[in-house]
Amino acid sequence: MHSSFLLLPFLPAALAARPFLNEPTTGIDEALANTPAGTLPDLQGIVGLPDFDWAARRYMNVSDYTYYRNGAAGEWSYRNNLEAYNRFRLRPRMMVDVTNIESTLPTTILGHNFSAPFFISPCSRGGLAHPDAEKNFVRAAGAENILYIPAFFATLSMEEIAAEKPSNDSQTLFQQVYLSSNDTETQQLFDRIEGLGTKAIVFTVDSAADGNRHRAARYGVGSADSSYTYITWDYYNKLQNMTSLPVIPKGIQSVEDVKLAIEHGAPAVFLSNHGGRQLDGSPSALEVALEIYEEDPQLFRQIEIYADGGVRYGADVLKLLALGVRAVGLGRPFMYANTYGVEGVQRAIQLLKREIAIDAGNLGVPDLKAIDASYVKWVNNGWYS
Numbered sequence: 479m480h481s482s483f484l485l486l487p488f489l490p491a492a493l494a495a496r497p498f499l500n501e502p503t504t505g506i507d508e509a510l511a512n513t514p515a516g517t518l519p520d521l522q523g524i525v526g527l528p529d530f531d532w533a534a535r536r537y538m539n540v541s542d543y544t545y546y547r548n549g550a551a552g553e554w555s556y557r558n559n560l561e562a563y564n565r566f567r568l569r570p571r572m573m574v575d576v577t578n579i580e581s582t583l584p585t586t587i588l589g590h591n592f593s594a595p596f597f598i599s600p601c602s603r604g605g606l607a608h609p610d611a612e613k614n615f616v617r618a619a620g621a622e623n624i625l626y627i628p629a630f631f632a633t634l635s636m637e638e639i640a641a642e643k644p645s646n647d648s649q650t651l652f653q654q655v656y657l658s659s660n661d662t663e664t665q666q667l668f669d670r671i672e673g674l675g676t677k678a679i680v681f682t683v684d685s686a687a688d689g690n691r692h693r694a695a696r697y698g699v700g701s702a703d704s705s706y707t708y709i710t711w712d713y714y715n716k717l718q719n720m721t722s723l724p725v726i727p728k729g730i731q732s733v734e735d736v737k738l739a740i741e742h743g744a745p746a747v748f749l750s751n752h753g754g755r756q757l758d759g760s761p762s763a764l765e766v767a768l769e770i771y772e773e774d775p776q777l778f779r780q781i782e783i784y785a786d787g788g789v790r791y792g793a794d795v796l797k798l799l800a801l802g803v804r805a806v807g808l809g810r811p812f813m814y815a816n817t818y819g820v821e822g823v824q825r826a827i828q829l830l831k832r833e834i835a836i837d838a839g840n841l842g843v844p845d846l847k848a849i850d851a852s853y854v855k856w857v858n859n860g861w862y863s
């Protein structure tokens with residue numbers, strides 16, 4: 479008899495033993511149990527990015543929190559985004575001099591210098607967490623010298639957000655857009671973006687139809703863009719003619735579309751399934767990055783490839799970088815951190831910088847630029863499969 483038949487009777491028990499945890503249990507419930515609803519624990523009690531979710535869930539009211547937290551339909555892609563990283567085990571190397579690892583975090587994104595290979599992904603409605611809304615992301619990203627990409631449906635206007643940059647224009651922002659079918663309006667929007675000194679346009683292409691959002695529907699806080707939208711590569715080329723800025727497609731989810739992006743002159747692509755908010759069953763960026771790597775690792779050198787979704791730990795960042803991803807985005811952790819205002823967002827950035835450095839050190843990576851696919855065993859290890 480095949481051995482898997484012998485295991486079958488135990489399967490339900492095995493599944494029951496692994497409930498989905500929105501955040502792994504690391505003792506926060508016990509340590510911060512006396513935090514009253516509607517208040518925030520002391521920021522020094524926040525030790526990792528998942529803690530900001532815990533804090534925001536108690537602090538924000540249920541409809542506002544649900545707007546940030548929700549995923550599409552049964553949220554299988556939302557959960558898969560979080561779990562995918564732990565399907566692949568690291569391959570740490572010993573006896574390597576890692577004492578300079580911190581100095582190797584800085585990188586460039588489309589030629590712009592930043593202190594670390596991660597950025598704040600575009601998320602709508604920053605004002606639900608804090609009255610200063612997106613201003614806190616500009617200030618914290620500026621202070622820590624990382625990239626921030628404001629969302630088209632931000633609480634504040636593009637002009638209000640740009641006004642928070644230092645007056646010497648030393649801070650680089652990209653701008654995310656959704657577009658209407660009215661090219662006159664699109665041209666006006668692009669001109670406004672250029673006029674604000676923004677360095678690139680991030681065009682979200684994964685939302686041609688409305689997101690199917692059950693959790694959000696219970697509170698009437700579904701997606702902001704509910705129409706069917708005309709988005710094709712021909713249209714993309716037309717957009718490139720309407721601006722001197724690079725236009726980066728966000729929401730690419732297959733190697734075929736990466737190749738088409740290259741054919742159509744894209745300077746970069748952004749792998750994302752919108753935080754699992756659009757199409758349930760869509761792959762995590764890690765799975766797409768692996769698909770690209772297995773097809774042709776050189777694709778990561780032909781254009782810059784960014785990725786987001788479910789990144790919560792330094793080691794998650796390392797797994798994406800190992801495949802050739804240039805920079806990694808985070809959405810919800812920064813939105814939740816914004817309940818604390820600029821100090822919270824800055825602490826989130828500092829915590830992740832430190833985790834990237836110490837995890838790379840323990841992985842035996844002497845220089846973050848030298849990380850490659852050999853640092854990860856790219857075989858599904860059975861966790862979360």
Ligand SMILES: Cc1cc2nc3c(=O)[nH]c(=O)nc-3n(C[C@H](O)[C@H](O)[C@H](O)COP(=O)(O)O)c2cc1C
Nearest residue numbers: 546599600601602629682752753787788808809810
């Ligand atoms: C509350 C919220 C609002 C979002 N709004 C947008 C948006 O307006 N445009 C967009 O391209 N992506 C949007 N996203 C997706 C993010 O840019 C990003 O892809 C996603 O949050 C990454 O997953 P993570 O939250 O697990 O880090 C949003 C995500 C969240 C959580």
Ligand SMILES: *[C@@H]1O[C@H](CO)[C@@H](O)[C@H](O)[C@H]1NC(C)=O
Nearest residue numbers: 584585586589590591592648
């Ligand atoms: C970016 O960093 C490089 C290398 O450190 C430096 O030569 C260059 O002047 C920097 N560019 C800007 C715009 O600061």
Ligand SMILES: *[C@@H]1O[C@H](CO)[C@@H](O)[C@H](O)[C@H]1NC(C)=O
Nearest residue numbers: 538539540541542605606607
């Ligand atoms: C939640 O708070 C927002 C303000 O951010 C308010 O507009 C909304 O009515 C509140 N919802 C509930 C259910 O209390």
Ligand SMILES: *[C@@H]1O[C@H](CO)[C@@H](O)[C@H](O)[C@H]1NC(C)=O
Nearest residue numbers: 620643644645646647648649
């Ligand atoms: C620009 O201004 C900011 C904030 O005042 C300062 O930290 C930064 O060093 C300045 N940068 C340059 C290139 O002058």
Ligand SMILES: *[C@@H]1O[C@H](CO)[C@@H](O)[C@H](O)[C@H]1NC(C)=O
Nearest residue numbers: 658659660661662663664666
């Ligand atoms: C497109 O937008 C422009 C500028 O807002 C407006 O004047 C024009 O009427 C719009 N065209 C259509 C077909 O709606």
Ligand SMILES: *[C@@H]1O[C@H](CO)[C@@H](O)[C@H](O)[C@H]1NC(C)=O
Nearest residue numbers: 712713714715716717718719
């Ligand atoms: C873009 O502009 C070039 C040069 O004017 C033109 O040849 C090309 O057809 C345009 N492409 C699109 C898609 O409009």
